[in-house]
Amino acid sequence: MSNPDEPKIEEGVVKTTQPVSSAVADAVAGARRHEPHEPARQHLPEKLYEPRRAVHNKRIDGPFRRFKWLVMFVTLAIYYGTPWIRWDRGPYAPDQAVLVDLAHRRFYMFGIEIWPQEFYFVAGLLIMAGIGLFLITSAVGRAWCGYSCPQTVWTDVFQHVDRFIDGDRNARMRLDAAPWTWSKALRRAFKWTIYLAIGFWTGGAWIMYFADAPTLVHDFWRGEAAPVAYITVAVLTLTTVTLGGFMREQVCIYMCPWPRIQSAMMDEKSLTVTYKDWRGEPRGSLKKARKDPEHYGDCVDCLQCVAVCPTGIDIREGPQIGCITCALCIDACDRTMAEVGRPRGLIDYATLEDCKREAAGEAPRPVWKTLLHPRTLIYLGIWSALGLAMLFALGTRSRIDISAAPDRNPPFMLLSDGSVRNSFTVKLRNMSTAPRRMKVTLDGLPGAVMWTSTTSREAAARSIETTVPADATAPLRLYIAAPKGTGEQPFSFHLVTLDKQAERDTAKVTFSGPGAGG
Amino acid sequence: MANKRIDEPTGTETVGHEWDGIEELDTPMPRWWLWTFYITIAWAAVYVVLYPAWPLISHGTQGVLGWTSRGQLAKEMSAADAARQSLREQIAAIDVEKLAASPDLMSQAVAGGAAAFKVNCVQCHGSGAAGSAGYPNLNDDDWLWGGSLPAIHQTILHGIRQPGDDQTRTSQMPAFGDILEPRQISDVAGYVMSLSGKGPANAAGAQIFADNCAVCHGADGKGLRQFGAPNLADAIWLYGGTKQDVMRQVRAPRHGVMPAWQGRLDPVTIKMLAAYVHSLGGGEDFTQVTETPVEQSNEQP
Ligand code: SF4
């Protein structure tokens, strides 16, 4: 921590003797946001919290920046657009493609409908997301952080707003330093209004996932939506503006646990954004380098990599927790390298293993080779196995259910003709989106017949038919009369749907009786 | 007084305690914490003024808002009553025999009746309404006075052998101990047992039955509801089904009494009770009313 790289460079240490691993060790120890020459603190820190220094990152263009644009558009389009996709589920279910219906405890996702007792599907998805993160991290490092983390995406949006209103890096730095005037205040007010609008839009999109989107928008503007909708939008507007508009990289560095977890999951085979110090050091300006080409490395110290970095760090200090591996510095440095006529890739995606190899003078390996190593393949295997298992479960799951609870008080009843009667509360569950005709049949219990609380005993039979409404659990009170002398014995209710699918389910229960001679 | 001193690295005074070289600094409490503390004190003072708080000898301070937990309960109860009002009005307006025609109302009435039953009826009929010797089982299909909704309703309204109620259900079986010889009583009891398939028939008993019992219980012993005369040919016995039980009942019959609930319970509750008793599984004369016998329900599992 307390031993920055600069002194070594001044001493002119031979490039290859500076091990990459020392930089890694520094990075693992924590974020390095202090001045490189700041002496190590001997006593208690005077301040526990270092005030934020605003990051004014410079606009850059390049393949990675274009990829980032693409990811940003796709993820935002998914986020804002999904609730508006319609999905026809017939007259008995909502026709919103993705809907978390908390009031009725249903989760709809395109053709899939999840009931609360099927929550293991959601749990499985979360586990898959977790393993997916392991997989991505072990393969391409902190790609999640760099491209698709919501904090990254919205910070990027806000930074573009800054750029649009206040101008690029230098203009923004000037404006920041300038005294407060009416024009600056107006500019800021304008910018913060746009922040608020973005935040509001973000919070507004969130609640669309929990209710029918067009209806909710309508109710929302007429002041007729549920209070929780307004509260949610208010809270999300505020958090979006605070986290994306003002805290930005602080969230990544101080608040978010992922960087720590991801650093722990990365190894020397994971891709990460690396400054190839054996090639760049000692750095010197173009002028100095021209004068003494033997002594200086490829880095011309143009500081473009620092200027474009959205978290305001200097990647040349080695891998560090503040780096979200967005690769914008690669774009910036490649551009500089092109200008000064040196090969690209002074800063590049590389694994630590490859760094060592390259530092030792070997040729760089193609990137795809770095992706195939045992850890990635094992994660991929587990991840796909889980996915296939879930798909299988989803394809074969039953959309009906029967459960039966016997009356315990009294457990059985003698009827006037001597027969034994039991009563059951049977619940028929129809999880499909249309009413279904179902037939409940007695399985076992010879000679017994049953009737319900809404049919007369004369109509008693071995089976009854009923229609269960769409998406509902229907309680059914069943009386079963078995011939005189029937004793305690197991039997079951057999349920079958009277439609093409003919789905089946069985509830095993026990018939209570006095037994023969009772 | 322990020797206080200034701690050099921090510049804070110590409190003068020292344990194994570790000293305690006299750091002031955080201001936010103090302020929170002061605010709670102020809040407590305000609370004492507004709400009942301070116990005195016979009562407590009342608080200027006049709030009481009893008052709040009463308010919530009346709100709940008000919410039930429309249901009660609907049930009040409908004839009890028509209740079954509206499944929604019926199921509400059954639920209300179940609650009323637990308060008023379980003392005699048992918590599962299974009764016991002398107290009819309401789950079975044997009804002395009829098991249709109106018949049950009538029984609950006016009770059984309830003095002072001219519409009450009354039946009286003569005590044959004064009329028949013990031998004859044994014979007729044996014949009655045979009616429900317990033991052989005997001609002497049959003759005695025809002469003395058939008037009320019918020639075949199947009972007559208009007299409240029990069916002797079934498997259900109110006072026990052994020959001894039957003989005792012939000799000196016992007669149960049920209170008339009219006047004790409101008409709506009585209707609900009738619906509940009818729903226990033995109800009669049920006209099938619904196309699909299952009510719409979004009940969660
Ligand atoms: S150092 Fe480079 S890769 Fe890391 S956050 Fe900054 S710009 Fe992105």
Ligand code: SF4
């Ligand atoms: S952009 Fe490249 S050349 Fe410029 S300072 Fe950064 S590493 Fe050096």
